[in-house]
Amino acid sequence: MAVTQAIPITRHPYADGSYKRMLIDGQWIDAASGKRFETHNPATGELLASVAEGDVEDINRAVAAARRAFEGPWSKVKPYERQGLLLKLADLVEKHFEELSQLDTMDMGAPISRTRGNRLRVLGMLRYYAGQATALHGETIENSLPGDIFSYTLKEPVGVVGAIIPWNGPLAATVWKIGPAIATGCTVVLKPAEEAPLTSLRLAELCMEAGVPPGVVNVVPGYGETAGAALASHPDVDKVAFTGSHVTGQSIIRASAGNLKRVSLELGGKSPDIVFADADLDAAVPGAAMAVFANSGQICSAGTRLFVEEKVYDEFVGRVAEFGKKLQVGNGLDPGTQIGPLVSQQQMDRVAGYLDIGQKEGAKAVAGGSRLTEGALSKGFFVQPTVFANVQDNMRIAQEEIFGPVISAISFKDTDELVKRANATTFGLGSGVWTTNVSKAHQVAKALRAGSVWVNCYQAMDPAVPFGGYKMSGYGRESGKQHVEEYLNVKAVWIKTA
Ligand code: ADP
Numbered sequence: 453m454a455v456t457q458a459i460p461i462t463r464h465p466y467a468d469g470s471y472k473r474m475l476i477d478g479q480w481i482d483a484a485s486g487k488r489f490e491t492h493n494p495a496t497g498e499l500l501a502s503v504a505e506g507d508v509e510d511i512n513r514a515v516a517a518a519r520r521a522f523e524g525p526w527s528k529v530k531p532y533e534r535q536g537l538l539l540k541l542a543d544l545v546e547k548h549f550e551e552l553s554q555l556d557t558m559d560m561g562a563p564i565s566r567t568r569g570n571r572l573r574v575l576g577m578l579r580y581y582a583g584q585a586t587a588l589h590g591e592t593i594e595n596s597l598p599g600d601i602f603s604y605t606l607k608e609p610v611g612v613v614g615a616i617i618p619w620n621g622p623l624a625a626t627v628w629k630i631g632p633a634i635a636t637g638c639t640v641v642l643k644p645a646e647e648a649p650l651t652s653l654r655l656a657e658l659c660m661e662a663g664v665p666p667g668v669v670n671v672v673p674g675y676g677e678t679a680g681a682a683l684a685s686h687p688d689v690d691k692v693a694f695t696g697s698h699v700t701g702q703s704i705i706r707a708s709a710g711n712l713k714r715v716s717l718e719l720g721g722k723s724p725d726i727v728f729a730d731a732d733l734d735a736a737v738p739g740a741a742m743a744v745f746a747n748s749g750q751i752c753s754a755g756t757r758l759f760v761e762e763k764v765y766d767e768f769v770g771r772v773a774e775f776g777k778k779l780q781v782g783n784g785l786d787p788g789t790q791i792g793p794l795v796s797q798q799q800m801d802r803v804a805g806y807l808d809i810g811q812k813e814g815a816k817a818v819a820g821g822s823r824l825t826e827g828a829l830s831k832g833f834f835v836q837p838t839v840f841a842n843v844q845d846n847m848r849i850a851q852e853e854i855f856g857p858v859i860s861a862i863s864f865k866d867t868d869e870l871v872k873r874a875n876a877t878t879f880g881l882g883s884g885v886w887t888t889n890v891s892k893a894h895q896v897a898k899a900l901r902a903g904s905v906w907v908n909c910y911q912a913m914d915p916a917v918p919f920g921g922y923k924m925s926g927y928g929r930e931s932g933k934q935h936v937e938e939y940l941n942v943k944a945v946w947i948k949t950a
Contacts, residue, residue: 466551466654467493467500467558474504474673475656477517478666484509489675491649494561494793495783495832503649506674511641511682514670518612518639519688521667526639529665531586538582538634540662542575545627548658549575552623552651557784559648560619561792561833562747564784567623573913574627577931580915581631584936588636590943600950606943609637610714611690613939614683616676616704617652618696619645619795620750626652628930629693630659630669636939641670641689643680645696647795649673676700687711691939694718695752697853698879698924716928716938718752718920720853721881723902724874725755725910726864729763731886735908737768741775741859743884743910745837748794749803749857752925753882755910757850758861759874765863769841772859773819776837781824783832793832794856800833803856807838810849815840815860845873853879867892871899880922884910903929 466472471488473480487505492498506514545552553567590605615629622644633640644652656671672679680700684692684707691714694704698719708715725743727736743755760768784792794800800823807821820836835856843850843860850860864870874883883902887893897905903920906912913919918932928938 464500464551464554464558466555467650469499470501472501472503472650472653474506474510475653475660475669475671476510476514477520477670478660483507483674484513489646489673491559491647493558494795495785496828497831500558501650503653503673506643506672506679508678508682510672510674511679511686514641514672515612515614515683515686515688517667518641518670521665522609522612522639526637526665526668529637531588534634534637535582535585537662537664538578538585538631541659541664542578542582544658544662545578545655546575552654554785555651555654556621556623556648557792559650560622560795561784562621563789563792564787565790566747567784570621570624573915574624577624577627577631577915580931581635581936584632584933585635588936588940600948602947602949604945606945607940608943610939610941611638612688613638613640614686614689614692615640615642616680616683616692616694616696617642617644619648620747620752622648622651623655625695626655628695630655632936632939634664634668636936638691638939639668639670641672641683643683644671644673646673646675681707684708685710689713691715693928693938698926701926714938716930717926718928718930719881719924719926720855721752721754721879721921721925722757722851722853722877723753723755723879723882723884724757724759724877724900725884726759726870726874726886726896727761727764727768728885728887728889728892729761730888732888732908733764733768733771736886737771737775739886739908739910740884741772741837744859745776745779745791745857746911748791748835750795750799750855751911753904753911755882755884756854756858756860757874757877758859759864759870760861762863762865765861769818769839769861772861773839773841776819776839776859779837781834781836782829791837791857793834795833797833799855800835803835803854803858806849806852806854806856806858807835810840810843810847810858810860813847813849815843815847815849820857845876851877867896871896875899875901878924881925882906882911
């Protein structure tokens with residue numbers, strides 16, 4: 453495996469070790485408690501910034517500001533003006549894209565090629581939601597009541613949205629929550645992940661520069677159990693949009709019960725990626741490998757259960773292993789890096805734990821299998837891209853979400869039995885099918901119980917195409933028309949006309 457050399461780190465203007473405040477009601481303020489927490493570069497351990505640490509009182513202030521804005525001047529802002537704000541924000545994000553990409557890379561470790569590569573998607577999302585702002589409409593509906601009663605629906609913003617996001621793609625995750633909120637006329641209190649809060653704060657600055665009115669977008673960094681829990685249980689929050697682990701998703705649902713707030717959840721996965729013997733293996737090898745290794749496996753829809761038809765199992769798994777061994781692992785700021793660090797010590801310990809479990813369960817690591825600690829890598833949280841062969845369906849490494857660069861390769865013979873096995877998981881987020889047989893592709897795509905099926909590709913995403921989970925991968929959809937509906941209420945109006 454190639455290991456990139458340490459590179460000199462250029463000081464980032466937004467990650468220069470200084471202190472960052474939170475944004476409430478258009479003001480950059482300290483936490484009510486005065487507390488701060490630190491955020492570090494997971495590749496080097498370097499201190500990037502200290503950040504105001506929000507808690508219950510800050511969430512209360514932010515929700516009050518969001519409520520005032522929602523019921524005040526923001527409610528009068530026309531769709532065309534909300535569209536203009538999103539387009540202006542998109543232009544600013546485009547102008548500062550390199551800086552934002554570097555910030556994501558420094559705060560959570562992803563290779564710069566990846567964060568730069570998100571350009572089209574991030575800008576596309578903002579411009580897509582801008583388009584949606586002027587495309588919202590209710591319907592006139594003919595009813596069968598006696599007499600003359602006219603009925604129609606109004607689409608209205610749901611209100612104050614609590615957005616809670618993870619660390620695995622902070623820029624895209626922030627845009628994914630703020631975009632539909634502005635488009636629909638909602639207001640937001642966003643809590644970024646404690647591991648990587650900086651890009652959300654920088655994006656909030658750009659929102660202010662774009663002219664988003666005070667209180668419409670508020671960003672309160674802090675920990676999940678304190679600030680996050682306060683937001684999820686707050687009686688004056690109308691909806692929580694959450695992305696993260698299924699365990700936290702379950703506590704969000706419990707916390708939401710007090711005022712029965714609307715909840716949308718994008719949770720974890722253990723997605724099957726299925727390679728038939730008739731597939732174009734030259735395309736499937738890198739496709740299946742990067743379906744897991746991209747972002748060091750820290751993607752909820754990663755295709756971590758690699759089902760390979762028995763006839764080509766040894767050849768295919770061997771080739772994926774060779775591919776994994778050649779990947780360049782290192783500091784994400786190096787343009788040659790393909791695999792960055794994991795986000796934190798905790799995440800690395802968790803992944804290392806699964807590397808042990810896999811070996812104890814009898815799987816064979818045909819690539820990787822341990823941490824990387826040589827040279828400059830010793831300062832960061834690096835794990836070798838790992839391929840486990842001889843994995844059985846009931847092993848923990850085939851059932852539990854690892855959230856690391858770990859492939860569990862499983863052999864199959866029969867397609868019907870395969871579909872049952874592929875669906876035998878509590879999750880249902882992503883899935884992949886590699887085949888040159890178009891009938892088989894359609895049959896399997898229909899039979900898989902997952903929110904996305906990628907055929908002869910993996911992880912394709914577009915702002916217009918809905919993304920979300922079946923089963924314990926959550927509910928609600930992000931992107932697409934369905935996404936803005938999550939931020940709208942439908943009101944029926946009846947008018948007796950005669
Ligand atoms: P991950 O394993 O991806 O870090 P988490 O579900 O732990 O997933 O975290 C995702 C987000 O949820 C983070 O912003 C985190 O702070 C927040 N969070 C964690 N616990 C809670 C909680 N009990 N209530 C609300 N938010 C939480």
